[in-house]
Amino acid sequence: MKVLKSHQKPLRNQKVATWHLKPEPVCPECRSELSVIHKATGQIGCETCKKGYSCCAGFLDLRTRSDRYLSLNQERQKAKRLADYEAKESLEGLTRQYYRMTADVSPSRREMFVRHVLKSELRGQALLKLIPESGTVLEVGAGTGGFLAAAAKAGRMITGVDIASRWLVVARKRHSELNLEHQVPLYPACAEHLPWKDQTFDHTVADSLLEHLEYPQEAISEMIRVTKPGGTVLLWFPNRNWPGMDPHVGLRGLNFLNRSTAERYIKWRRGNIHWPEMRSPREWSRLISEQNNFIEIQYQAADLTGWPQSDCSMKGICTRLLGNVSKLPVASILMTHFGPIGQIRILKNAMGLKPFHFEPNGIV
Numbered sequence: 001m002k003v004l005k006s007h008q009k010p011l012r013n014q015k016v017a018t019w020h021l022k023p024e025p026v027c028p029e030c031r032s033e034l035s036v037i038h039k040a041t042g043q044i045g046c047e048t049c050k051k052g053y054s055c056c057a058g059f060l061d062l063r064t065r066s067d068r069y070l071s072l073n074q075e076r077q078k079a080k081r082l083a084d085y086e087a088k089e090s091l092e093g094l095t096r097q098y099y100r101m102t103a104d105v106s107p108s109r110r111e112m113f114v115r116h117v118l119k120s121e122l123r124g125q126a127l128l129k130l131i132p133e134s135g136t137v138l139e140v141g142a143g144t145g146g147f148l149a150a151a152a153k154a155g156r157m158i159t160g161v162d163i164a165s166r167w168l169v170v171a172r173k174r175h176s177e178l179n180l181e182h183q184v185p186l187y188p189a190c191a192e193h194l195p196w197k198d199q200t201f202d203h204t205v206a207d208s209l210l211e212h213l214e215y216p217q218e219a220i221s222e223m224i225r226v227t228k229p230g231g232t233v234l235l236w237f238p239n240r241n242w243p244g245m246d247p248h249v250g251l252r253g254l255n256f257l258n259r260s261t262a263e264r265y266i267k268w269r270r271g272n273i274h275w276p277e278m279r280s281p282r283e284w285s286r287l288i289s290e291q292n293n294f295i296e297i298q299y300q301a302a303d304l305t306g307w308p309q310s311d312c313s314m315k316g317i318c319t320r321l322l323g324n325v326s327k328l329p330v331a332s333i334l335m336t337h338f339g340p341i342g343q344i345r346i347l348k349n350a351m352g353l354k355p356f357h358f359e360p361n362g363i364v
């Protein structure tokens with residue numbers, strides 16, 4: 001796939017679609033260019049390793065493996081079934097349809113998850129305020145596209161990937177309701193094998209991704225790899241030390257138990273569902289610093305002060321309040337260690353210019 005280079009001027013009257021200027025994906029296995037390798041079928045593949053990549057629910061499927069919940073085949077089938085409802089349902093209707101197709105989520109928890117999907121753009125707006133104001137952005141684990149929508153509305157050049165194409169179907173619906181679908185390229189891809197060359201994006205973002213990954217270190221190294229020197233990798237994640245409700249399974253006190261006891265308790269209360277492996281901001285920072293050079297790491301409680309003022313719900317008011325309290329000197333230390341959401345900002349230095357540095361007290 002050829003990209004229009006910035007020095008190549010378009011011919012007069014030639015329309016240049018926005019996507020031509022977006023960073024084009026490469027083979028996730030060997031990072032060579034992708035092109036049409038089968039003229040008869042139009043199949044896209046790698047020019048070097050000859051691996052073919054098919055389409056799934058209208059997306060170019062660049063995954064190298066499946067997620068932990070479904071096989072690749074099952075996942076593609078589910079995304080296709082969901083896409084059949086895409087034209088006739090609203091974002092809310094499509095999200096409800098998704099949960100009707102997902103038997104292992106109880107009706108009461110379905111409602112909670114549906115509300116979370118519908119409100120995720122608010123969280124995206126708060127996260128967007130923490131990214132430098134110019135440059136291209138990649139979101140890894142884009143899910144239902146709340147952050148992508150907030151970024152595209154703000155005029156940012158944004159690309160989203162997620163290992164679950166079923167979620168990208170919901171994201172595409174969200175963007176089409178906002179007339180943003182042509183501005184936000186979406187790719188099913190693995191966080192551990194991002195389909196871009198080194199130093200492609202100015203900034204990279206991941207919200208609530210790390211704890212779901214089997215190989216989080218590889219994913220973080222990939223995010224750093226595709227980010228340009230001088231760029232930022234910003235991570236939000238649920239804090240393992242938070243004493244309140246677990247956001248995944250809706251139970252309290254799990255973090256006071258060891259993992260096997262907590263898993264037995266979850267199985268008793270919620271059935272056989274996977275409990276993501278959470279870490280505190282300090283634990284994630286240490287893991288990242290062991291694996292990567294030429295970066296600076298700053299960790300703290302998630303900065304929620306940018307939560308939109310337009311959200312007058314109780315959750316919105318409490319979230320802004322929490323964000324402001326977290327700025328106070330003693331509270332900031334407590335919130336960093338025990339608050340609900342952790343934040344890590346990785347600053348990627350130009351190779352050889354500045355050595356690795358780990359912020360010991362974690363406060364930016």
Ligand SMILES: [Zn+2]
Binds near residue numbers: 028046050051
């Ligand atoms: Zn290849």
